[in-house]
Amino acid sequence: MSSHWLKVGSGVLAAAAVPLALVAGSAGTLAASKPHNHVVLRVWDMNQADTPIGKEEHKYIVQFEKAHPGVTVKLTVIPYVDYFHDLTVAVKAGKAPDIATVDEIWNPAFAASNAIIPLSSLMKRYQMSSSNYFKPAWQTTLYKGQSYGIPWSFDVWEQLYWNKTLFAKAHISGPPKTWTQMLSDAKKLTHAPNQYGLAVIGDKGEDTVVVMDSLIYSNGGSIEKNNQVTFNSPKVKQALTFYKNLSKYAPPGVASATESTSIGLFSSGKVAMAFDGSWQQATLESQVPHLNWGIAVPPAPTGKSFHGTLGGWNLVVFKQSKHPSLDMQYIKWMTNPKVEVNVASLIPANKAAGLQFVRKHRRQPLVILNTLENGYPRPISPNYLAISTIQQNAMSEIWTGTPVAQAVAQAAALMKQQ
Amino acid sequence: MSVAMVLKRGSQYLWVLLLMAFFVTPLIWMVSTSFKSAGQIYTANGPFFPTHWTLQNYHVAFATGLGRMFLNSTIVAVSTTVVSLLFAVLSSYAVSRIMFRGRRMILVSMILSQLIPLSVLIVPIYQIMAQLNLLDQFPSLVIAYLTFSIPVAVWFLRSFFLSVPAEIEEAARVDGCSLFQAFIRVVIPLIVPGLAATGIYVFVTVWQELMFAITFLTTPGKYTLPAGVILFIGQHGTNFGAVMAAATVMSIPPSILFLLMQKRLISGFASAGGIK
Amino acid sequence: MQQPVTASTTIRARGRHSRSPAIWLLLPTLISMVTLVLYPLVRGFYTSLTTSFFLSNQAVFAGFKNYASLLHNPVFWTVVWHGLVWTVGVVLGQLVLGFVGALILNQPVKGQALFQSITFIPWIMPGVAAGLLWSLMYDPTFGLVGNIQHLLGLSSTAYLSNIHTSMAAVILAAIWKGTPFTILMMVAGLQTVDTAVIEAARIDGASWFKVIRHAVIPQVAPVLRTTALFITVWTFNYFDMIYVMTNGGPVNSTQIFPTYVYQLAFGQLDYGLGTAAGILSLVVVGIIAAFFIVELSRQGALD
Known part of the structure; x- marks a missing residue:
């Protein structure tokens, strides 16, 4: 009697091999073997x-x-x-x-x-x-x-995409050149909830980090230099404060807005400006051919020049x-x-x-x-992925109301532990 | 029909309507979005239904290989279902009908195995598959899926075995059947609804598995449907229209199948839930 | 302790030799579980005791250092808490809505079969697709939720991007996705309910609620318990939807164990730390499951 069971037990293993072999076959694994010196x-x-x-x-x-x-x-x-x-x-x-x-x-x-x-x-x-x-x-x-x-x-991740139609309607002659101009233009272009000054990327992802870095670089700051963390500096705090101020003129949902959201908002005409790379040109041309847009070198603080993130x-x-x-x-x-x-x-x-x-x-x-x-790369460090996660969390904290100085100090402390 | 009857009927439909509203609204939104152009999807507070219906998203989805992925998913899900049922029916019979030491331990460890997060198991399993030369092939998925399909299937099938009175089996044995013959001829036919229900359960879980699929498969031609959805999430933007088209294709046909098999399935699940 | 087993459900082992059938029957299952679960788990546990940099093959044995660093990290405890909130929220939601939904769909209305199968579509849909669907729906500008708010004249709220609402938002999406399974189980369960008991209660003049409470629930309790056990375990480890919807953010407000472990092990490639977090998650869910197992055992479901 128990010999039957033995056969069944081992038989099932063998039987299981049949469908496995079949799917393997259909996946075309029985490729001809190559000659030896190949x-x-x-x-x-x-x-x-x-x-x-x-x-x-x-x-x-x-x-x-x-x-x-x-x-x-x-x-x-x-x-x-x-x-x-x-x-x-x-x-x-x-x-x-x-x-x-x-x-x-x-x-x-x-x-x-x-x-x-x-x-x-x-x-x-x-x-x-x-x-x-x-x-x-x-x-x-x-x-x-x-x-x-x-x-x-x-x-480079950032050029300033600007909607020429919306700018003309607001009687603004061209894209902003300085951070101060950008904020005042964004304010003029905002008619919530129907229209906003710009799209701000802020989700937990690399697309947020590249915007942070670009603003920091343009303000003369850095994340680290010669393996020393330089994140906890006034320049970084100013840059991230500017980032936070920009979000006042962005549609709700900044903390989960991705690059995809941002370019979607721009293409729908809901926002007048967005930061994005040149790869989006093809997207805009194919999806919204009638949209009247241009690109410009993004603004920098007065007296400084813009540096994008590569x-x-x-x-x-x-x-x-x-x-x-x-x-x-x-x-x-x-x-x-x-x-x-x-x-x-x-x-x-x-x-x-x-x-x-x-x-x-x-x-x-x-x-x-x-x-x-004029672009700068992100920190060239073996610990980059950890640094990036820390930056993402810091920005998330800032969106949810943590004071910029505190978020930056915490992030810098975590970076030093890496 | 009396007034009371009409009222009762009316309230019954009202409840059904409310329930349906919750489940169906997102689905209609999904289907409707799948027929919108990218420009329409990205229209602020745009209309619920497309103003211009377009098949563009379906073109993109099928050009990316949705048809092939549908086939791949079917092959993987059917093979996994067959293999798991084969393994589980025997084990389940053993843990339901045969007294032996360690039985409870096996039952409990089956549940415990379901608690382990996949991220802990995935690299060692990947190495096993690499050693067996099975990476980027369907058998690697089928084998990996056994980790979660067998334990649940054993538990489900067990309640069916328990619902078959042992007297029936013993009667067959008095008639001269061996234990094995009684199992094949008498017990198995009685649990067919259970096999169907468990089978559908395994099929559905495999149908939507993502982590193993994206880790083991590297040739797009071999992708299963959930792995295929990932193709529409680009580095710089998600093609939501194509995602919705793919989601529509991968959920509606199995549901039709479900409609057809429903009666049998529900009586099957009744026993799986532990009703004797 | 061995529970007494009734002769009517189990064939008693006669003598020493007839124990072998069980072994042979279990062999295929045991082989696959040992190679695919036990062995990887042991390897995983060993990995959790080591540290290695990124892709380096040189792992250094570090004892319980990874565990200690996790237990001292406030984020870890946030994840424990969120894991519980997420699991309890999703499981309760699925059980209540599933049970009520089953009562509704169990009524003899026209098109019952059609309604039942439509309800099951979310369950069949892959979690990635469902997650993307819901994140588009939650979009304040382009989504359905934003549209409804716009129509009602409300200002649009981005539920996924607010730390106070993001967890509720992902839980609702997961309830939508998973409830059909509970409905399926409960519809089946209700079909075996002894209607005579219900009729008797009705004749006694019991309210609808009392009938459900005292006549229906006790009868379907075994199905409810098994369903609750399985969906608890699945929910705790469910990865796909949160991964595509919020990736654990904003500020870890939707960070649960599977996304946290994934981020440590495969996002930052701190494989030792990630695996240690995975083992700790096993302990947490193990404690939850232990309650169910004891309960099942008390019912005799393990005999």
């Missing part, structure tokens, strides 16, 4: 929105494979929202790809935890020069004086890769201006390609180039 390059990239960039990349991958017989490139493109999670879990579990795109704010942490390799000697071998890249983009690859990545694409993506080589020199050849191929101008998700970080891209694809390229040249 090298597979595993490359991960992310997709910023639902428009697939992988296709364009594939064209150049095919060319790369032709130029390097015996090499197959396996490109995995992951949606932005999942990308950090998927990449870090893979690295943590020992399954890192050979090459990946990483956000420049992650680059130092990947380097400090020994997950990726320094590229300086390989750059020399393949005659790649750091002077080919926009300098602030290049700086984000550095950790302890060594370069751990090749800048691929970058952009963002971007670098290509890195993982320690687990068995063929770093081949990886470098791939990176060189993809960052070649002729290729890069077609595959980068933002503005190519290679100067030649970048200039060409902005002139070709963007309205008011001079404004964009100005903000790019």
Whole structure:
């Protein structure tokens, strides 16, 4: 009798394997095995929105494979929202790809935890020069004086989008140049609850941190300098007070407003101004073609000049890769201006390609180039993610009524513990 | 019909209406938004229904592979359901009908297993899948989903087994059936509604699972529906129209299936709730 | 302590050898639970005793340092409190609305089956989609809630961005999403209720409320308890909706264990600390579950 049960018990395990094998089969795992000397390059990239960039990349991958017989490139493109999670879990579990795109704010942490390799000697071998890249983009690859990545694409998070129709109605001749002007213009443009001066991003996310940083940089402040926390300073407090004052002229819900909310408000004509990057130009053109908008270099405090926050993506080589020199050849191929101008998700970080891209694809390229040249990166630190979380919480506190000075002091104290 | 009857009827419908208002309003909003252009979604205090109906969001959603994801989700959910039921029906029978030491412990640990946050388990499970070479393949999901489908299924099925009087089984054994034959021929047919109810339960939980799906799957062509929704959340903006279109597609068809299976299901859930 | 077991529901093990069937039947389940739950849990526990930087593979054994730093962090205690508020709010809401909803949908009205299945759509919808739906609805400018306020001439309020309303707002969304399961269970439960008892109470002139209280609830109590146990556990660990709606903010006002653990372990990649928070969350929910298990055991549901 009990032999039946034995058969059932073990039989179920075997039976369970059948549907598993079936789904495995349907997933096409029975790929033909490659010849022995074949090298597979595993490359991960992310997709910023639902428009697939992988296709364009594939064209150049095919060319790369032709130029390097015996090499197959396996490109995995992951949606932005999942990308950090998927990449870090893979690295943590020992399954890192050979090459990946990483956000420049992650680059130092990947380097400090020994997950990726320094590229300086390989750059020399393949005659790649750091002077080919926009300098602030290049700086984000550095950790302890060594370069751990090749800048691929970058952009600045802030230009001032302004609604020309609403400005004309309020008899304001043009976009504000100083913080004082901005506040008074915002006030004139506010007719709550139907119209507001500007959209203010304030949610718990990186999109809020880049606005904070830009205001701080424009006021001459900084988050940290030479590994010393410089956050608790009058300049930072002034900047965040200005940020808070701006929110008086923004629609309700600042503490949960994302970049998506902000550009939505701007495109609906509900607000007259918004800070955003040049990537939103395409969105506005396709979604609200009739909207009469322009961009401008955002205002700065009187007598100072505006500095935006830079963002971007670098290509890195993982320690687990068995063929770093081949990886470098791939990176060189993809960052070649002729290729890069077609595959980068933002503005190519290679100067030649970048200039060409902005002139070709963007309205008011001079404004964009100005903000790019004057942009600063976020703190280049292996602890950046913790710093960012602290800044997000500080801003949340400020929205909910904590005095700016107190929120800033608390945040600085937490940053020092990092 | 007497006045009292009319009043009673009327109040019955009033209650149904109130209840429906709570559940249905967001759904109508969802469907209505799915037919709005981005410009209309981002219209301040815009109308409830679209002024111009557009299929644009559905085009985007299907161009991104919604159809394929629907199929993937179905494959994963059906396989998980089959495997879990297979495992659970045996275990559940054991913990319901056979006296052995450690039975209570097994029952309690099944509940305890449900308390562990996924974030603690996910990296070790990922490593197991990597070792088995199953990453980015459906079996990795099916196997991972067993962690939460089996314990619940064992508990649900147990109440069905308990509702089958042991006398029926014993009678079959007097007629010369072995314990195993009695199980297959007599007990299983009696718990078919329970299997259906438990099966639907497992299907629905798997249908909406997100964390394992986004961690294990990296090829967009293999994404399940919840992982697919993520595709519409970009770094710089969320395509709400496409999200609503996808949400409509992934929730309405299963509900129709539900309508068709409802009678059987409800009698099934009655036993799962512990009614003997 | 072994509870006495009635012969009518259990086949007694005869002699030593017939104990084996249970083992064979449980084998597939035990193998999968040991490899996929127990082993990862033990690994997780070990990880919680270590510290490592970001992606570094060099974990340093640190004893209970992670636990100590959590227990000394006020944010941790906020999370404990919010976890309880969230769980109690969602579970109570789902049970009450689910029970009342089941009573309503159990009435013989035309289109009953259709109404019942429409009610189930939120349950079938993936949590990410439901979360995005509700965050759009709560938007003060573009959302349904904002529209209604606008129509009523009220100033629009951003419920998700106010620390005093954000928790209530996510709880309401979760009640909408999860109640259908309770309705499903309760509709089923009500169908087994002995109507004779209800009729008797009616004839005695008991009010509707009393009938429910004294004739219906006792009969469906076992279903209610099992349902309550499962939804408590699921709610405590439910991640998807809050993750897309508020990500725990503003100012941790909707931070519950699953989002907190995720933020520590996968947001900041402090995996040791995140896992320690996960283990502590297991303790918290374990205490809640213990009450249910004792209660179930008292009813004899474990025999």
